[in-house]
Every structure is written in structure tokens, then in C-alpha cells.
Amino acid sequence: MQPFHAHPFQAMLLFFVRMSFRNAFRHRLRAALTTLGIVVAILAFGLLRTVVDAWYAGVDAASDARLVTRNAVSLVFSLPLAYKDRIRQVEGVQTVAWTNWFGGVYIDESNFFPQFAVDVPTYFSLYPEFVFEPNQYHDFLRDKRGAAVGRKLADRFGWKVGDVIPLRGTIYPGNYPFVIRAIFEGRQRNTDTNIFYFHWGLLNDRLEQLAPGRSNRVGAFVLGIDDPANAGPVSVAIDREFKNSLAETLTETEKAFQLGFVAMLQTVVDAIKLVSYVVILIIMAVVANTMAMSARERTAEYATMKALGFTPGVIRTLIALESMLLVTVGASMAILLTGPVVAAFAKPVSAFFPVFNISVETRLLQLGGAVAIAFMSALLPAWQAGRTKIVDGLRKLV
Structure with a gap:
């Protein structure tokens, strides 16, 4: 050896x-x-x-194919819903959705999570990163009192489809009981699923009864455009359309909109x-x-x-x-x-x-x-x- x-x-x-x-x-x-x-x-x-x-x-997950149009003064000030028809006519705009920040309280203030009233059919067509079960989405679409919540938010509170979630309004006074009709997943790992969505029409109907002067107003328009390369010209065209109006607009890419919050x-x-x-x-x-x-x-x-x-x-x-x-x-x-x-x-x-x-x-x-x-x-x-x-x-x- x-x-x-x-x-x-x-x-x-x-x-x-x-x-x-x-x-x-x-x-x-x-x-x-x-x-x-x-x-x-x-x-x-x-x-x-x-x-x-x-x-x-939020910035990393933002899409270059989506624009956000808000009040040029501040997000605190709303825009007339009627603006949607004029925005649709701008060349390059394919889809117009609208949303309001709700800011309700669930049980107590420590249970904070984002809540948005949205125009459901148009809004979710712009966000393919939210994945719904078809039956749940249709139930949500049909029920005006229905809500859609992200998986992370549902897991946080142990919610399931069919649960009634009471929210106490702060910006919009009153009590709002919502029924969870859908729980959506994120298509990617960095998709935010800690969000609560419900029908903008429900909120607007309540405002028409309690505060008619605040009805038919939106916090921001979310726009789908034909080509991300046209984001600049489309934004300029929209803001020019409402120049010198009572509510001038500021249109920017979704990424720039999110960066505005980070910059604060x-x-x-x-x-x-x-x-x-x-x-x-x-x-x-x-x-x-x-x-x-x-x-x-x-x-x-x-x-x-x-x-x-x-x-x-x-x-x-x-x-x-x-x-x-x-x-x-x-x-x-x-x-x-x-x-x-x-x-x-x-x-x-x-x-x-x-x-x-x-x-x-x-x-x-x-x-x-x-x-x-x-x-x-x-x-x-x-x-x-x-x-x-x-x-x-x-x-x-x-």
C-alpha cells in the first residue's frame, strides 16, 4: 500500500x-x-x-403605465367627478378610475390600515398584480356593501369571506358595516396586500344623504395609458385641460406620486x-x-x-x-x-x-x-x- x-x-x-x-x-x-x-x-x-x-x-411596485391625477394644491382637496369625462378624451388615456382615501377606524385607532373607496370595475382593471378568485370578485362586484381585503390584512385580523367589518368614519362621519366578499393575493412578493377596498358608490350615496356638497368628489384619478413612454405628454395634456379652472390638476406617474410620500x-x-x-x-x-x-x-x-x-x-x-x-x-x-x-x-x-x-x-x-x-x-x-x-x-x- x-x-x-x-x-x-x-x-x-x-x-x-x-x-x-x-x-x-x-x-x-x-x-x-x-x-x-x-x-x-x-x-x-x-x-x-x-x-x-x-x-x-410602494415606489418599486408602482407601474410606469399608470398615472395619478390629483388636485394641484394638495391631496387634501378633492376634484369633481365630472373631470373623468374630459380626461377620457385626452389622447393616450385608455382607462380612468377614481378613488378616495377613507381613513376609518376599526375598533380603535391602533388598528390602522389603508382603506380606499374605489370605482371597482375600472380600478382593478388597472391592477393586475391583485389576484382574485373569480367567484369572489364577482360577489364583490355585485354587492355594494361588499369589501375586498388583501391576504396580509386578512391574516392580521383573522378575517374570512363573509365576515362583517364595522368601520367608524373620521373624514366621512358615520358607521359603515362592510361584508368581506373577496380576499385577494399578490402576484409578486413585493405586492402590498395590506389594503381594504370598497365601492366608491356606497360612500357617495351616503354623502348625498348626509352632506350633498361633498358628494360626487374624488380624491384622485388613476389612469391607464397606452404607452409608458407617453407619460410626460399625456400628463401635460391633462393638466392643460384644467388650467385656470376652480380645481387645477397635477398629473404624474404613479412612481412619482409614491415618491412624493417618501420625500416627506x-x-x-x-x-x-x-x-x-x-x-x-x-x-x-x-x-x-x-x-x-x-x-x-x-x-x-x-x-x-x-x-x-x-x-x-x-x-x-x-x-x-x-x-x-x-x-x-x-x-x-x-x-x-x-x-x-x-x-x-x-x-x-x-x-x-x-x-x-x-x-x-x-x-x-x-x-x-x-x-x-x-x-x-x-x-x-x-x-x-x-x-x-x-x-x-x-x-x-x-
Whole structure:
């Protein structure tokens, strides 16, 4: 039987791995605390980036083929329903739907969720990302007291088809009992299904009885256009149609409309982004300090290795591998924990962030942050160790 002889390259690689492992975990408490710091930093980075992604979820899901026409002054002011006929006549417009924000209260104010009164036939023809069971959609369409709710919202409160959901009006006074006729799913993972829809006609009928002056008014028109490339000219044409009227309009793409809401808190979003990167920089400094301490403690060892013929490149490689080993262990644990942590946060924040998922980009940024920590933290200690003179190192043995 022939004895096993390792290839020189394999033997060298095995040597590097063993030495790096021993050096990395020589001081177990220090290694454990450093690894814990890496876990916390990369986990926090992933969670903060997920919050930023959730903030932009509505923007990312917006369609370039949909426009939103609202009052040029503010969303607070409504538009006459009669505008729909003139908008339809604008070249490039294919579908005109309308909607009102309802703002009702379910049981108490803490149970917040978006509620919209919409013109059902036209509105949902513009949103193919909402998937209905055909029978449920037809039931919803026929029942003026009916409501359609997203799957996430239904799961949040345990609602099912046929349940009666009482909403107390705030913007529109009165009590409104709705019957759930449909529960829709999202076609894609980032589709917002934390929404409550009901018939605009029901709300308008109530207003005609209680406040006739507020009836036949809409919060915004949602438009389907023939070609997203024509969004600019169509928007200009619509706004020109109502220029100098009592209620001038502002028409923009759905994405720009959603960005308007994000812009109101842009400073907060930018602060979260900054904090996420500061966390990485702080842990980078911590790991660099750990590596510097380890390198200083082993100055005599590195000098001995040099005296035995090991080159500065070998010593620097050992320190780099030691840093990579610590960061790999910490980063792997952090990335594995990010999923459960985000899932735990998803339900409490569902009212504010209907879409709260880890994106592929966030995973890649976590990996990139781990590589940056491993490389940058080992850079200075490795350079200093490589420059250590044999005499100065051996003097520490005396």
C-alpha cells in the first residue's frame, strides 16, 4: 500500500488554515466577543437596510403605465367627478378610475390600515398584480356593501369571506358595516396586500344623504395609458385641460406620486442609511483593534518565523486569514439570523410597512460588508507585522 503524500500546495494551504484557526481562537473570550460584535453589526445592517427597502416598496411596485391625477394644491382637496369625462378624451388615456382615501377606524385607532373607496370595475382593471378568485370578485362586484381585503390584512385580523367589518368614519362621519366578499393575493412578493377596498358608490350615496356638497368628489384619478413612454405628454395634456379652472390638476406617474410620500420623510430615510453604514465602520474598527492586539502579542512568533525563512508575505497572509476566519463565522451567523429577525419584526410593523422582506440586494450588501470588514481590519496589522525586524521581535523573548 502506497503511503499518502500531500501535494506541496495542499500542505501549505493546510498549514495556513491550521495556524490561522489557532491564532484566531487562541484567546477564546476575545474571539467570542469579537464574533458577537460582527454578528450584531451585520444583523443590524441587514435589518436597517430592510427598513429602507420597505420604505421604497410602494415606489418599486408602482407601474410606469399608470398615472395619478390629483388636485394641484394638495391631496387634501378633492376634484369633481365630472373631470373623468374630459380626461377620457385626452389622447393616450385608455382607462380612468377614481378613488378616495377613507381613513376609518376599526375598533380603535391602533388598528390602522389603508382603506380606499374605489370605482371597482375600472380600478382593478388597472391592477393586475391583485389576484382574485373569480367567484369572489364577482360577489364583490355585485354587492355594494361588499369589501375586498388583501391576504396580509386578512391574516392580521383573522378575517374570512363573509365576515362583517364595522368601520367608524373620521373624514366621512358615520358607521359603515362592510361584508368581506373577496380576499385577494399578490402576484409578486413585493405586492402590498395590506389594503381594504370598497365601492366608491356606497360612500357617495351616503354623502348625498348626509352632506350633498361633498358628494360626487374624488380624491384622485388613476389612469391607464397606452404607452409608458407617453407619460410626460399625456400628463401635460391633462393638466392643460384644467388650467385656470376652480380645481387645477397635477398629473404624474404613479412612481412619482409614491415618491412624493417618501420625500416627506426623506431625512429619516437618509439617516437610517447613514446609521447602517456607521455600524459597519464601527465593527470594522473593533475587529481591526482585535487583530492589532493579536499581532502585537505574537511579534516574537513572527520574528521567529522570519528567522526560519518565512517571508513577510506569508506572515501577512496568516493575519489576513485569521481576520477572514473570524468575520466568516460572525457574518455567517448574522446572515442566517437575519431572516428570522426580519420575520419577527414584520408583524408588529405591518401597519406601517406592508411589504417587509429581505431583498437580494440586502443579502449582497451584507456579504460586501463582511468582506470589507475582513479586508480593512487586517490591512494595517498585516502591514505592520510584515515590517517587524527579526532583532526587534526576538528581543521580546529575552
